[in-house]
Amino acid sequence: MTSAGQPADTAFGRKQLVFLIALVAIAASIALGFSAKKAIWEGWVIDRLFQARTMLTDAGENNPAPVAVVGLDQASLDSERLSPIPRVLMTPVLAEAGQAILDAGAVALGFDFVFAYSADSFADPSTGEARLSGFDRPFQAFVYRNRGRIFIAHTEIGVPHRSFSAAIGEGGVRSVIVSTDIDGVVRQHTPETPLNDSDHLIDALLGVAGSDVSEAYTAIPTSRLATSLPYFSLIDVLTLKQNEEGRQQLKEFANGRIVLLGGLLPFEDEHLYSDRFLPATADDNAETGPGGRPRVQPQTAGVFILADLIGSALSGRTAIAPPAGVLSVIAALFAVIGAVVGLFLPLVVLPVAAVLGTLAGLFLSLVGLELGILLSPGVAPVSCVGAMVISAVGKVIVLQRRQRSLVRLFGHYLAPDVIKHMARSEQLPELGGDTRHVVVAFIDIVGFTKMSEKLADQDVVRVVNACFDAIGQSITKHQGYIDKYIGDAIMAVWNAPNTVENPEKAAVDAAHEIINLLDHIRQITDQQELDLRIALNAGPVLVGDIGGEHRRSFTVMGTTVNTASRIESVAKDKKVRLAISQSVADGLPKSYPLSEIWTGQLRGLSTDLSVYTLDVAEIYMESAPKDAERQSGQESSNLVEFPR
Structure with a gap:
């Protein structure tokens, strides 16, 4: 019934009110959907989508991985040859291993070490004598000979000693800083073009490999990196280079690949990565040196992350942002569906409809991953469920209030089925x-x-x-x-x-x-x-x-x-x-x-x-x-x- 206290009822009929509620629900839910983009929980959903993709599609790489890792791990430090050598004095060993890797056919070599200290500058505190003068010369000569193929690291707080920077030349020192999403997990990389002029180690190695990647991408891992990336211990390289059979094994490992050398000690330079929910690769399927692999940690070693960000771009295991407007269309479509469901289905089935809408949105994101498109997985489900809730609330507050008004007015005068019919039709x-x-x-x-x-x-x-x-x-x-x-x-x-x-x-x-x-x-x-x-x-x-x-x-x-x-x-x-x-x-x-x-x-x-x-x-x-x-x-x- 109409009254001064019910302006919505007097101004609008049922069809107009339904349209108005649907319009408000759609507009509000699209805004809600986009507010879910980059939300702190969205990254967790993305990582779970990677897990679902692996489980559903057997998403493991069939082609040889374009990037391999050589690690300074505990097995290397405990070896007979390296155990007497302090880590800060390992530049001659790294030069020897690096040259063996390049001789085995590696495309380029990246050191995930800062080399902030030079043994040449060490002086005996009692005599002032330069006891280790020339100790780093083999490494300096090594990087000098291979300028353009070798890169060493710098971080926000650590830069190489000037003697190493001078030896490797301009452009040989690159950043190994990785960016994290809002939840502190590494998932993506934004290249700086041209790649060869970029300050980032990832870009420099991509440029050497001839990649033309130019826009931000999210790497799509297929298993735990610590169990799947081609991996040799540093001591494996030093040992295998001693004989022809070993050199052949090194060639099979390094030929045509980018190789990264980095530290793999537990809790040292580790980050949360999007491989955290993925299954481990079986030992029989992993390319591993004689010394085996370090154990899998809750977090992922930085050198593995660098390797995967490079390897995913070279092998096409990436997802980029959708073209402009696509996400808006998807959000609008799911919002319309949610508004229709909320307005016209009984309230009791809305929880089931909300679950189905959420699953549909996530499935669409999975399909997007297969096409190399990262559809923000929170946008579609939140738009759908948001519209469903808003329209259902509008139905209860506005439309069903009108129906209750009819029931109160005629409830003592008409049969229940007649009242229900009038309430549905709202013929006021x-x-x-x-x-x-x-x-x-x-x-x-x-x-x-x-x-x-x-x-x-x-x-x-x-x-x-x-x-x-x-x-x-x-x-x-x-x-x-x-x-x-x-x-x-x-x-x-x-x-x-x-x-x-x-x-x-x-x-x-x-x-x-x-x-x-x-x-x-x-x-x-x-x-x-x-x-x-x-x-x-x-x-x-x-x-x-x-x-x-x-x-x-x-x-x-x-x-x-x-x-x-x-x-x-x-x-x-x-x-x-x-x-x-x-x-x-x-x-x-x-x-x-x-x-x-x-x-x-x-x-x-x-x-x-x-x-x-x-x-x-x-x-x-x-x-x-x-x-x-x-x-x-x-x-x-x-x-x-x-x-x-």
Whole structure:
């Protein structure tokens, strides 16, 4: 119903409100979806998508890996040859190993070591003598000979000693700093072009390998890096280079590859990487040197991460951002689906729909990974679920509030299924109403005045309420609407405010049932003299809210109502319990036993009117005339039978 306190209801019909709620839900959920982009939890979802991709597609690399790692691990430090040498004095060993790797056919060599200290600068504190002068010369000569193929590292706080920087030349020192997402996990790299001029070690090695990568990419790992990347210990390289068979093994390991050398001691230069949920590669499938591999740590060694960021770009295991507008279209599509689901599906199924929408969004992200596109996995699910929730809340607050208003208004007057139908359709009459064809009934308790003279006031109320309750149940059962109680009478309407397919038949059936309840009513009220009189008329009436903005009621008005009230006098004069007008009689099935009881002009009307009744025994307050019995020729069983 409309009122000053419900501006949305007065301004919009149901379709307009549905459209408005859907529009708000879609717009808000798209904004929510994009707020999920780069959210702290989105990275976790991306890593789980990598895990699902590996499980579903057997995503392991079939081609030889383009990058290999040589590690200064615990096995190397514990070896007989290296255990006496401090780590800061290993430049000659690294030069020897590096040259062996290049001789084996490596494309380029990257050292994930800063080399911040030079042994040449060491002086004996007691004598000042340069005891280690020339110690680093083999490494300096090595990097000088291989300028352009060898790169050493610098970090935010560590730079190589000037002697190494001078030996390797301009562009030989590159950054090994990796960027992390908001959750502290390394997943992507943004190259600086041209690659050969970039400050980053990854870009320099990609440039040497001839890569043309130019935009930010996310590496897609397929297993734990510590178990899958081609790997030799430093001591393996030093040992294998001593004989021809070993050199052949080194060639198989390094030829045509970029090789990175770095430290692999536990808890040293480790980061969280997107391989953290992936399965380990079986030992038989991993390319490993004689010394084996270091154990897998919860975090991933920095040299492995550098190797994978380079290798993924060279082998195409990357995902880039989608073209402009694609993510917006996806967010809008999922928001529309969510809004439709939230508005038109029952609330009880929305949790299941939300799960399905989330899975659909994640599946779309998986498909994107296969196509090399990283669709932000939070956008589609959040847009879908957000729209679902917002539209469902709008439905409950706005649309169902209108439905509850109808239920409150008509709940005591109409059958439950009729109320549900009205609530779904929300056919709310406007103030002033509209014209509809209805059947109007006046149902009067006969003998009420005499009864009220003999009974106490409380007993009168009890009797009237009992009568009205029994009569009201029959009215609502037959889709009628109780318009009002008028003293000891009821005014009822069929085909307003709800729609009734055959209001004439429904009204007569209800009247017949009410009359058959007379004995029951007398019994429950203990008033044997009580009787009923019903008058029915059909025709056009004004239907709707009658009154002002602050107080109103739903009712029907017009000549049809007044005529129905006048017909009751005919029923009284002819001593029948039911009197129906010609317009009602014309709408009844031919099987109904009608008998004309009066023709003439009713008070206040200018035309003649015929009045009928049902020619069955229970309709007559006194014994039915003989001719009426002959005229009917059938029992009341021709009508629908009602319980007595």
